[in-house]
Amino acid sequence: MQSKDLLQLAEQFGSPIYVYDAEKIKSQYNRLTKAFSKVENLRINYAMKALSNVAILQLLKEMGSGLDTVSIQEVQLGLHAGYDPEKIFYTPNGVSLEEIEEVHAMGVQINIDNLSILEQFGAKHPNVPVCIRINPHVMAGGNTNISVGHIDSKFGISIHQLPHLVRIVENTKMNIVGIHMHTGSDILDIEVFLYAAEILFDAAKNFKNLEFLDFGSGFKVPYKKDDIETDIEELGKKLSKRFNAFCVEYGKELTLIFEPGKFLVSEAGSFLVKVNVIKQTTSTVFAGVDSGFNHLIRPMLYGSQHHIDNISNPKGKERFYSVVGYICETDTFANNRRISEIKEGDILSFRNAGAYCYSMASNYNSRYRPAEVLWMNGKGHLIRAHETFEDLLKNQIPLPIEGTKA
Numbered sequence: 001m002q003s004k005d006l007l008q009l010a011e012q013f014g015s016p017i018y019v020y021d022a023e024k025i026k027s028q029y030n031r032l033t034k035a036f037s038k039v040e041n042l043r044i045n046y047a048m049k050a051l052s053n054v055a056i057l058q059l060l061k062e063m064g065s066g067l068d069t070v071s072i073q074e075v076q077l078g079l080h081a082g083y084d085p086e087k088i089f090y091t092p093n094g095v096s097l098e099e100i101e102e103v104h105a106m107g108v109q110i111n112i113d114n115l116s117i118l119e120q121f122g123a124k125h126p127n128v129p130v131c132i133r134i135n136p137h138v139m140a141g142g143n144t145n146i147s148v149g150h151i152d153s154k155f156g157i158s159i160h161q162l163p164h165l166v167r168i169v170e171n172t173k174m175n176i177v178g179i180h181m182h183t184g185s186d187i188l189d190i191e192v193f194l195y196a197a198e199i200l201f202d203a204a205k206n207f208k209n210l211e212f213l214d215f216g217s218g219f220k221v222p223y224k225k226d227d228i229e230t231d232i233e234e235l236g237k238k239l240s241k242r243f244n245a246f247c248v249e250y251g252k253e254l255t256l257i258f259e260p261g262k263f264l265v266s267e268a269g270s271f272l273v274k275v276n277v278i279k280q281t282t283s284t285v286f287a288g289v290d291s292g293f294n295h296l297i298r299p300m301l302y303g304s305q306h307h308i309d310n311i312s313n314p315k316g317k318e319r320f321y322s323v324v325g326y327i328c329e330t331d332t333f334a335n336n337r338r339i340s341e342i343k344e345g346d347i348l349s350f351r352n353a354g355a356y357c358y359s360m361a362s363n364y365n366s367r368y369r370p371a372e373v374l375w376m377n378g379k380g381h382l383i384r385a386h387e388t389f390e391d392l393l394k395n396q397i398p399l400p401i402e403g404t405k406a
């Protein structure tokens, strides 16, 4: 989709607004399946915490995708979007045994990531097919907040506890059907990923009844021109070969699972905001926009550098701007960024706004969350309306004081 299409959508639906390009989501999905076409049984489970709009879930379902979920509410949204329970995978961290049992009762594949719950669940439900999340302690790089492989990580069962794990499984006679790892976001080096995969293969040999191996995700996507990204094609070539060899060794054609979030939806998303005010100080030119970290928290939370285009004046002379939000707290989207000359009223577009953007939006400062639009077949489809004042009051219960509005 082109920036003139984005500009037209901002006019049609108002700002701030999230726009997702269906074609880009589809092409990323196809790219991944093509890279692993040599694997007989490949399954892609979209990690829906990246972007959980039901229309996006429907789109990916049409493509043949399954879902990777981290909460019972995500499972419910997946079922609501029409996914069969068998297509949903549940990989929670730190949730209660009750929630895990409830999700299991819905017919969803559960993935257990700690020994305590494994033992309790195994004792109560010995025959249920269970997947185990292993932490291979391989650092795949990226921001420490999104890195889950390090030794102090709360995720997964440490590979060093494998003997203990095997004992629990033998004692409870649990049915372990899958082994899982998710080394965290931003994989830069394929060799590191393959090294972690070897640890998973080794662990897998301890379990005789496996049906699948789940390699998680963490594929890095480019944020700007010349950015490094995970070379999916090379990973496909190397891991497929190794996986197929492992299946021969194991004596069974296993299913290979990936659960990408960012890879599928990040680049498909654009976030459109309007410039309310240009403020020139002694040192900086600020462009203040009709949004803030309530709508897009990644720059403040992770230091993410989202590329910003002035789509109202794409050919203008480039100047330096600090793009800031309207939240009453430091709220910086970009510092001294070269952007083509901005006038008040212009529409700016943030790239890579598909993953972990809307799904992390809040009502801080009592602002409405933005609308969402899916661009499909040359047309914008509203897939979430702008919020209204009623949404802010929903679930609030005022005190019964006379003279105030209930």
Ligand SMILES: *Cc1c(COP(=O)(O)O)cnc(C)c1O
Pocket (backbone or CB within 6 Å): 047, 049, 050, 068, 070, 091, 182, 184, 185, 186, 216, 217, 218, 219, 259, 260, 261, 262, 263, 355
């Ligand atoms: C968040 C998450 C993913 C998706 O990670 P991306 O970096 O967005 O691809 C996959 N698996 C699990 C278990 C996750 O928690």
